[in-house]
Amino acid sequence: MNMLAPLTHWRTLCSRNDLVANSGVVAWLDGTQVALFHLSGDQVYAIENRDPKSGANVIGRGLVGSLKGRTVVAAPLYKQHFRLDDGLCLEDPQQRLRVWPARLNGDAVEIALG
Amino acid sequence: MNIVIIGNGMVGHHCVARLAEQGALERFQVRVFGEERQRAYDRVHLSEYFGGRDAESLALCEADFYARHGVQLHLGEAVTAIDRARNEVVTAQGRYAYDHLVLATGSYPFVPPIPGAEGTSRLVYRTLEDLDAIRLAAQGARRGVVVGGGLLGLEAANALKSLGLEAHVVEFAPRLMPVQLDELGGEALRARIEALGVGVHLSRATEAIVAGSQYRYRMDFKDGDSLETDLIVFSAGIRPQDALGRAAGLEIGPRGGVAVDDLCRSSDPAIYAIGECAAWNGSVFGLVAPGYSMARTVADQLTGLDATPFTGADLSTKLKLLGVDVGSIGDAHAATPGARSYRFIDEATASYRRLVVAADGKRVLGAVLVGDNSYYDTLLQYAQNGIKLPADPSSLILPVSDGTPTLGADALPDTATLCSCHNVTKGAVCCQVDAGVTDLGELKSATKAATGCGGCASLLKQVFEHELTARGVAVDKSLCEHFAHTRQALYDIVRVEGIERFEDLLARHGKGELGCDICKPAVGSILASCWNRPIQDPALVPLQDTNDTFMANMQKNGTYSVVPRVPGGEITPEGLIAIGQVAKKYDLYTKITGGQRIDLFGAQLHQLPDIWAELIDAGFETGHAYGKSLRTVKSCVGSTWCRYGVQDSVGMALTLENRYKGLRAPHKIKFGVSGCTRECAEAQSKDIGVIATEKGWNLYICGNGGMRPRHAELFATDLDDAGLIRTIDRVLMFYIRTADKLQRTSVWRESLDGGLDYLKAVILDDSLGLGAELERQMQLVVDRYECEWANALKDPEKLKRFRTFVNDHRDDPDIHFVRERGQRRPARASELSLIPAEEVH
Numbered sequence: 001m002n003m004l005a006p007l008t009h010w011r012t013l014c015s016r017n018d019l020v021a022n023s024g025v026v027a028w029l030d031g032t033q034v035a036l037f038h039l040s041g042d043q044v045y046a047i048e049n050r051d052p053k054s055g056a057n058v059i060g061r062g063l064v065g066s067l068k069g070r071t072v073v074a075a076p077l078y079k080q081h082f083r084l085d086d087g088l089c090l091e092d093p094q095q096r097l098r099v100w101p102a103r104l105n106g107d108a109v110e111i112a113l114g
Numbered sequence: 115m116n117i118v119i120i121g122n123g124m125v126g127h128h129c130v131a132r133l134a135e136q137g138a139l140e141r142f143q144v145r146v147f148g149e150e151r152q153r154a155y156d157r158v159h160l161s162e163y164f165g166g167r168d169a170e171s172l173a174l175c176e177a178d179f180y181a182r183h184g185v186q187l188h189l190g191e192a193v194t195a196i197d198r199a200r201n202e203v204v205t206a207q208g209r210y211a212y213d214h215l216v217l218a219t220g221s222y223p224f225v226p227p228i229p230g231a232e233g234t235s236r237l238v239y240r241t242l243e244d245l246d247a248i249r250l251a252a253q254g255a256r257r258g259v260v261v262g263g264g265l266l267g268l269e270a271a272n273a274l275k276s277l278g279l280e281a282h283v284v285e286f287a288p289r290l291m292p293v294q295l296d297e298l299g300g301e302a303l304r305a306r307i308e309a310l311g312v313g314v315h316l317s318r319a320t321e322a323i324v325a326g327s328q329y330r331y332r333m334d335f336k337d338g339d340s341l342e343t344d345l346i347v348f349s350a351g352i353r354p355q356d357a358l359g360r361a362a363g364l365e366i367g368p369r370g371g372v373a374v375d376d377l378c379r380s381s382d383p384a385i386y387a388i389g390e391c392a393a394w395n396g397s398v399f400g401l402v403a404p405g406y407s408m409a410r411t412v413a414d415q416l417t418g419l420d421a422t423p424f425t426g427a428d429l430s431t432k433l434k435l436l437g438v439d440v441g442s443i444g445d446a447h448a449a450t451p452g453a454r455s456y457r458f459i460d461e462a463t464a465s466y467r468r469l470v471v472a473a474d475g476k477r478v479l480g481a482v483l484v485g486d487n488s489y490y491d492t493l494l495q496y497a498q499n500g501i502k503l504p505a506d507p508s509s510l511i512l513p514v515s516d517g518t519p520t521l522g523a524d525a526l527p528d529t530a531t532l533c534s535c536h537n538v539t540k541g542a543v544c545c546q547v548d549a550g551v552t553d554l555g556e557l558k559s560a561t562k563a564a565t566g567c568g569g570c571a572s573l574l575k576q577v578f579e580h581e582l583t584a585r586g587v588a589v590d591k592s593l594c595e596h597f598a599h600t601r602q603a604l605y606d607i608v609r610v611e612g613i614e615r616f617e618d619l620l621a622r623h624g625k626g627e628l629g630c631d632i633c634k635p636a637v638g639s640i641l642a643s644c645w646n647r648p649i650q651d652p653a654l655v656p657l658q659d660t661n662d663t664f665m666a667n668m669q670k671n672g673t674y675s676v677v678p679r680v681p682g683g684e685i686t687p688e689g690l691i692a693i694g695q696v697a698k699k700y701d702l703y704t705k706i707t708g709g710q711r712i713d714l715f716g717a718q719l720h721q722l723p724d725i726w727a728e729l730i731d732a733g734f735e736t737g738h739a740y741g742k743s744l745r746t747v748k749s750c751v752g753s754t755w756c757r758y759g760v761q762d763s764v765g766m767a768l769t770l771e772n773r774y775k776g777l778r779a780p781h782k783i784k785f786g787v788s789g790c791t792r793e794c795a796e797a798q799s800k801d802i803g804v805i806a807t808e809k810g811w812n813l814y815i816c817g818n819g820g821m822r823p824r825h826a827e828l829f830a831t832d833l834d835d836a837g838l839i840r841t842i843d844r845v846l847m848f849y850i851r852t853a854d855k856l857q858r859t860s861v862w863r864e865s866l867d868g869g870l871d872y873l874k875a876v877i878l879d880d881s882l883g884l885g886a887e888l889e890r891q892m893q894l895v896v897d898r899y900e901c902e903w904a905n906a907l908k909d910p911e912k913l914k915r916f917r918t919f920v921n922d923h924r925d926d927p928d929i930h931f932v933r934e935r936g937q938r939r940p941a942r943a944s945e946l947s948l949i950p951a952e953e954v955h
Contacts, residue, residue, distance in 0.1 A: 018920035022656035023663070025915065028922035036920075040627065050928075055943070056672035057926055061660050061719075065630030067595070074631035076660035076668055081631075 010110040026060035035060030045084040046102035046111045051075045118212040120193045122148030125389030125405035126218030127174050132413035139183040151190045164276045196362040221352035221390035230323030235331045235346045239270040252277040255344030262349035263290040268435040270349045282313035294442035302466035302484040306438045354391045354398050367393025376423035378408050386412045403534050432490045441483035441490040444497045456508045467511035499530045533570045538563040547581045594632040597624045601855040605640050635659040636855040642778035643850045646898040648905045650912045661740035671940040675715040677739035678729050682749045682767030683710025692732030703937045709746030720918045726903040735901040743778045747771040752789025761806030763789035776899045780853040798826045801859040811838045816863035824860040844877045847888035
């Protein structure tokens with residue numbers, strides 16, 4: 001890696017128009033599946049799409065909500081909850097989904113690659 | 115200290131789990147030997163293995179449980195000898211030293227020596243491997259026989275039945291379940307089981323097994339009779355697996371089993387025996403609860419705790435065998451001198467109850483129940499806790515007009531055992547409540563109550579809520595953390611205030627800004643029941659559970675199944691061909707459903723709009739298989755074709771299905787319409803059942819199949835078409851208005867204060883003056899019906915969501931299928947490694 005490059009590299013995944021308000025969609029990122037949730041206040045969350053319990057790529061189709069003040073998504077098959085900000089599973093803290101910082105930059109939906 | 119446990123069954127595992135619970139595993143070096151290759155699994159629910167549960171889901175602990183606790187687990191490694199002189203156990207692989215040895219080797223099935231019994235005529239039913247052997251033998255077989263009509267034998271018969279075989283039970287004794295049931299109880303059970311199509315052959319001793327003419331084998335009985343069959347499963351009792359103890363010179367009980375004292379110590383103080391391999395007071399206990407007690411007694415001694423001695427076991431049991439309730443409590447046979455019995459017999463439904471009371475008439479000694487176990491909990495509490503009988507003891511077993519008498523939670527003494535699997539008393543629950551526990555889930559994880567067989571769950575909840583109330587803690591009936599209202603209250607608010615959006619309801623009557631996966635679908639359902647707007651409207655989409663959002667049913671690999679509506683199960687050849695063409699084009703797995711329609715499996719998200727465009731073109735509408743809404747109206751062909759039919763059941767089914775399709779409710783709703791009293795449409799197992807009479811229609815309500823079957827109750831007789839529809843309108847709307855979230859009509863009906871009589875008063879006599887309003891509400895929903903898929907296909911905005919990836923056109927590369935019996939199905943985890951690498955990304 002070029003040491004002079006800025007540490008955070010923002011990558012465009014799709015456009016604002018691809019998102020669904022208060023719900024999720026899924027984007028393809030070089031072999032990784034990223035679920036994108038668009039909440040009020042133009043807040044965008046990016047979280048790994050693979051559900052570790054079922055092994056199926058379904059997190060992006062889960063219902064979003066809040067539990068004890070944290071924004072979560074309920075996995076659609078077995079209903080376990082993952083926090084959108086850090087990916088932690090509330091029912092099984094040993095499990096954690098990968099999350100990416102995400103933002104709306106004009107019409108572009110961007111996530112930060114490490 | 116070295117501890118060796120031989121046996122990794124339920125009891126052996128419980129002993130390790132108990133040690134882990136006390137944090138003792140760090141201090142000890144623990145080794146566990148299991149003869150089977152599978153780690154400890156739930157043998158009590160073994161029959162579910164044929165119902166689709168896999169070995170992994172039957173496991174009693176996570177795969178890494180033993181490793182995590184530093185326990186050496188030797189699976190598939192049988193112990194061949196105990197060297198007591200050197201305190202070592204011997205296996206083919208080596209020798210292992212012990213300071214304490216625990217035998218938990220269980221039992222093995224007893225197979226009587228019958229000439230000709232071998233291979234598939236000598237199967238047994240105890241381990242997962244046994245079940246695999248039965249499954250293999252069932253291939254190409256039509257009929258299977260179980261020898262032994264006891265508890266396990268009937269379980270095995272159920273397993274054969276679930277494999278699609280014609281099942282028969284052959285019992286040596288003159289009745290079924292001779293240990294638990296008396297003669298009349300056995301008779302009632304026989305009648306019920308025969309009605310399910312299982313052959314029952316009593317007082318039969320098998321002399322020989324020879325080659326059959328119609329089937330693989332012929333069993334010749336001592337009385338000269340014979341029975342042909344393709345396979346035979348022996349379930350004629352168990353024998354303690356005590357060979358290691360015998361060979362090591364330990365004292366053995368009179369009927370087998372390693373003899374143990376009250377602390378489960380064998381004749382060698384370094385060796386314990388627990389579970390079915392142990393003989394306490396000469397008795398071997400073939401149930402899991404006493405085995406668990408023994409495991410705790412031993413684990414507590416090892417950790418230096420004050421161990422509770424094992425003092426025998428209560429062998430009362432409550433079971434569902436082949437779907438039939440059977441209960442046996444204490445002295446079921448009235449063997450106690452002077453015991454007197456009360457009996458209730460209903461030959462019409464083959465129900466039987468016997469109450470055995472002490473000579474002084476003050477205490478319950480035992481009971482037998484066949485057909486209805488709702489009496490069990492109360493009777494068991496009376497028996498176990500010596501509660502004084504009511505003035506009229508027969509009231510404990512007599513049917514009552516509504517519900518069964520339940521012993522109030524307050525009447526139980528603190529010593530009363532609520533959960534016998536984990537030995538949790540009412541006192542222990544009270545302790546938790548005193549310590550501040552106010553949440554049922556928390557209580558369960560703290561005490562483990564209701565986490566074994568789960569039979570005590572309703573009693574536990576009752577006691578818990580009673581104790582909370584007694585301490586002045588309001589029992590929280592809130593929907594979730596966002597709404598401090600019940601579903602019923604929210605429904606009323608939505609109607610009275612005319613609210614059509616979740617945000618408005620949350621802002622005015624809830625907390626927070628987002629809601630959660632409990633309140634959003636519940637409110638989504640209420641809004642749909644009240645206003646019936648298309649669920650794909652932008653404001654409604656985020657409320658829907660995943661299946662409603664995509665208007666299809668998500669399956670385990672993330673693909674969907676699609677079900678077009680086939681009203682009344684009537685379909686034209688053109689319709690069948692169209693469905694077939696769609697299935698073929700998209701390579702969908704097809705299966706006929708129980709509701710007389712066709713389910714198409716394996717569609718990816720982005721394929722759904724194309725599939726539906728083609729189905730709608732062919733004249734189909736959505737079947738709402740994904741919704742908490744009307745599913746199907748099952749019908750027989752009725753008077754149009756059938757020589758017995760008295761009304762046009764298909765015509766009525768079409769009318770009803772077309773009227774109520776799209777109606778959203780607290781839970782799914784199923785109908786059945788039969789053209790005569792032979793009831794081929796099974797209407798009495800449906801939420802709404804209609805059966806034709808000479809004069810019109812009889813209406814049955816609140817039946818259910820599934821997990822908790824319930825017969826529908828006769829609600830009104832000889833209705834004309836208009837009267838039938840008016841009554842159904844009212845019943846359904848009243849249900850929608852008053853039920854709890856996700857409550858089926860059967861549970862709603864049982865929880866309704868005043869029961870069936872109250873419901874009849876409200877619906878038929880209009881005692882609340884609600885009738886006209888309920889009908890108006892239903893008419894609004896009916897008038898606003900629109901096929902949700904047709905609606906969505908018209909709107910590109912709504913179709914945006916139906917993309918597997920918003921920035922790429924590929925399929926989900928992680929979805930893999932294999933072909934089986936001419937169709938594709940999801941690949942199992944074990945098959946993925948066999949798929950060529952280039953297919954796996």
